[in-house]
Amino acid sequence: MTQFINQIINSLNIGSIYALIALGYTMVYGIVRLINFAHGEILMIGAFIGYFLAVTFNMSLIPLLLLSMIGCAIIGMIIDRVAYKPLRKAPRISALITALGMSMLLSNFFRWRFGASDKIMPEINLIGNIPMPNITIITVVITFMCMIGLQYVITRTKTGQAMRAVSEDKGAAQLMGINVDKTISITFAIGSALGAVAGVLYAINYGNLEPYMGTMPGLKAFVAAVLGGIGIIPGAMVGGFAIGIIETFVKGYISSAWANVFVFGILIIVLIVKPTGLFGKNIKEKV
Amino acid sequence: MSLLETKNLGIAFGGLRAVDNFSINIKEGELLGLIGPNGAGKTTIFNMLTGVYLPTEGSIYIDGKKINGKKPFQIVKMGIGRTFQNIRLFANLTVIENVKIAFHKDMTYNTFTGIFRLPKYWKEEDEITTKALELLSLFDMENDAENMAKNLPYGKQRKLEICRALATNPKLLLLDEPAAGMNPQETKELMETIHFIRDKFKVTVLLIEHDMNLVMGICERLVVIDYGMIIAKGTPDEIKSNKKVIEAYLGS
């Protein structure tokens, strides 16, 4: 029984991180129909920013998180402007290849500058002199705060309204006076900021970080986004927790070696059985 | 005997009835027009006839054989060829390749014969090259044979699509708004071409158009649909004076 409860706690922990990353994938996909492969690297960069702030300035979690979010938001917007914006009208496969290139570029740039070996994330305080309580609780609480914040932005603000309008129909949104480019930039910024949160929490949870750390959680979070229905925000949240639960339970009760095979197996099954995911609607190609 | 017969054909997308109770009979050699306002369900009917969509109810017979439930490529074999409203050519291939691909179902050599260039390969390949060129020359396009399809002017692209459909040797040819995007002169020429095709290939033609005036001139019989239902059938003259049709077109 204790083991079961432990598994539940673990899956909430990793599930919230997946959910945060999945949100970034899903928001970007929803608005520009692009699988942003570089999103996993945003997570890595977020973790690195956090690491340097912690080591150099001995910063505590909350300000460190905020700075890392701001940093990643800016990087996310730059990536969009430099690499993706010129390809908005190009075939989708071109943009996808560019995203792959961006992912390679970022991870290898960090490997080149900071080396391939693991860095140890130092112990940090929560804020000021208050020591860090249980990291799992912090992870889950922060994740829920982010989600509530995101939900608020999307449903209650002008920006959120613009984001929804653009993802529905870019041309129409433009005609309604929405600045499409700016809206896309903001989407990248928010998605990347959430990725930064995930990165810092991931690094603290596992105690270390390295330039390729974003790849695997990135891929799994992508699976989560697809599971929930890519482009659908609540879907990403549910999908993230679902993948967290599945992974943890396969590790705990079946075999830790096969957990990754399971996660990718789920992706394949979902895409074959219901490509639009749990929350998605079916769309048929017009002939 | 009728070449194509549909009985109470209907399809629903989700809760929306796109086509309902669609029954027609087309005799061999006929040139029939299917008309109706935009969004009336014309293309949806084509998609059911060619197996792209599976009808929710009713049945389709060609030469007395039931075809619903069959895959599009099987239906081609049974003798239905089609073109598309928004031209769908193999844009990055040459004109002649576009036509050659359409002979696929008449060819029989296997991969092994193809790879080792056995005599049968050359025999069949040479045969379809000749046939494709013949077909193109009927449309005055033999000089375009080596051009990329995407580089053709619009009118020729439409013609090439018809050419490609004819290469499948259909008994029934479905043309989906062949005159879309053409000027009056081009349209007139096209209508003459369609007449010519029907006589030359002894093919039955079912033509979609939303512009009534166009089809009046060339079709012997018209079927008018609106909101997925047949509202009138008859000769162009009968249709012209039909109250329901006028209403549908002018709005009530």
Added chain:
Amino acid sequence: MKKRLKDYGINFLAVVLSYLALRVIMYNGLINNYVQGVVVFAMINIIVAISLNIATGLLGQLALGHAGFMAVGAYTAGLFVKAVEYPLYIEMIMALILAGLAAGLSGLIIGIPALRLRGDYLGIVTLGFGEMIRYTIINLGDITGGASGLKRIPKMVGLNEVFIVLVIVITFVFLFIKSRHGRAIISIRENEIAAESIGIPTTFYKVYGFFISAFIAGVGGGLFAMYQRYLTPEKFRFMFSVELFIIVVFGGMGSITGTIFAGVFLAFLTEKLYEYDEVRLIIYAIMLILLMIFKSDGLLGRHEFSLVQTPRRIKNLFNKIKDRFKKGVA
């Protein structure tokens, strides 16, 4: 008929000449064992990249898991040649065929259900499948040696054998695309709905094309196993699929000759930057991004470089210039 024979003759001659050139350079000691290794791995990469180009460039289906198919072929061949003892060439050929079949079979397993998906979704599924294969190899340690790898595979192939297989693969692909089956596959890339509307059984040809693609990737894997003599799952990670994909994109999706040129060029680059793997990947990445932004159809686009056609084209161009010149004078 005569012209056909002449065309084949030219290509055959070119193959023989390039082989002789390779040999001459080697006998003169210009190529040592190390460089030979580089050449062989470049050729193997080209074989697998060509296989990927069949799926992506000719069939038009985004595939990001070819490292997985290559892995299946490599481990199949490796385990086979470790287990049996037949005369050298018979064993080698059997191993390659088995490698191809095993990879082709895994291509069918994922292809039959997944080829209904389009574009990026298919890309992700193949990516996931590639990773599943790798983790499965790691987990089946009793058979495959797990993460530490499969060791002591007998050396069965060298430069000659790899060269011959490469030539066979290239020849096969060229003959294939000029047959009705190849045309059917290309028509699916161009417009799937139109292809179906003229009687191409598209589902069949998608699966068929994917099978051929996976088969050749498996053969490439088999060569790799029997040349390298040890295998680790690490080699076949997602990044390697991406590297293969980069070769295809650089050369032009749909251009087999483009893949060959790009494969040679990137092998050269890899060699120059051998000690700086991350710098190499950074350069790849930047090139990839710039290429997509400025010339998204790669080096050759969908065109092929042809020994038969190119002189004719040059001649035509030359004549045109001459004509214009004459007109200018007149």
